[in-house]
Amino acid sequence: xxxxSQHPSRVICKxxxxxxxxxxxxxxxATTMFWYRQFPKKSLMLMATSNExxxxxxxxxxxxxxxxxxxxxxxxxxxxxxxxxxxxSSFYICSAGQNIGTQYFGPGTRLTVL
Amino acid sequence: xxxxEQDPGPLSVPEGAIVSLNxxxxxxxxxxxMWYRQYSRKGPELLMYTYSSGNKEDGRFTxxxxxxxxxxxxxxxxxQPSDSATxxxxxxxxxYNQGGKLIFGQGTELSVKP
Numbered sequence: 001x002x003x004x005s006q007h008p009s010r011v012i013c014k015x016x017x018x019x020x021x022x023x024x025x026x027x028x029x030a031t032t033m034f035w036y037r038q039f040p041k042k043s044l045m046l047m048a049t050s051n052e053x054x055x056x057x058x059x060x061x062x063x064x065x066x067x068x069x070x071x072x073x074x075x076x077x078x079x080x081x082x083x084x085x086x087x088x089s090s091f092y093i094c095s096a097g098q099n100i101g102t103q104y105f106g107p108g109t110r111l112t113v114l
Numbered sequence: 115x116x117x118x119e120q121d122p123g124p125l126s127v128p129e130g131a132i133v134s135l136n137x138x139x140x141x142x143x144x145x146x147x148m149w150y151r152q153y154s155r156k157g158p159e160l161l162m163y164t165y166s167s168g169n170k171e172d173g174r175f176t177x178x179x180x181x182x183x184x185x186x187x188x189x190x191x192x193x194q195p196s197d198s199a200t201x202x203x204x205x206x207x208x209x210y211n212q213g214g215k216l217i218f219g220q221g222t223e224l225s226v227k228p
Contacts, residue, residue, distance in 0.1 A: 004157075032210045034210075034215075034216075041223075042220075043219065043220050044158070044202070046215060046216075049210075091155070093157050093158070097209070098210075100146075100163070101145075101146030101148075101163075101165065101208075101209040101210070101214065102146070102148055103160075103204075103210070103216055104160060105157035105158045105159070105160075106157050108156060108157045110155065
């Protein structure tokens with residue numbers, strides 16, 4: 001199957017700082033990537049759809065100015081959590097779409113905001 | 115009513131048992147069906163993919179889709195302790211580059227006891 005990587009796997013930051021998470025498709029080109037958030041023992045919540053070379057599409061209730069998404073190339077999408085607060089602490093997972101309808105997920109990034 | 119319903123479990127079985135996991139859905143437009151396995155603190159891993167109705171087998175895993183009943187299943191034969199994980203069903207009506215998004219079930223937590 002296709003391989004998607006995420007970096008970093010874990011990050012701890014102070015309240016008010018910004019954190020950037022990278023998502024890379026390693027062995028295929030991904031014109032569309034997705035960003036999800038997952039709370040403990042809960043399913044995945046789609047935050048936004050990231051399209052290469054264009055603005056991301058955010059789901060209802062997701063603050064676009066807080067969660068900045070950039071998809072500058074066919075293999076890289078980034079999520080920046082700006083002015084992070086403790087309530088932003090969560091598990092963030094990206095995925096890359098395949099043209100048969102599947103998505104391949106990265107290993108996730110655990111963000112802890114102190 | 116949620117678009118996709120999945121019993122969250124937890125489900126505990128002895129090693130070697132046959133496991134049956136199920137999801138029901140309400141949107142008759144869904145035509146892409148997936149099962150993902152997620153280990154604790156990891157990203158989801160694609161296990162099975164089915165387009166439209168039918169059965170698909172891969173090793174110990176069998177996926178079934180019954181569109182007339184809006185019901186999908188995943189069977190695990192000869193279950194192993196390493197199968198202990200959360201299993202998520204996911205489905206979509208369109209592929210991602212047509213605006214399709216994955217709709218997830220709540221996930222079923224499976225524990226296989228040695």
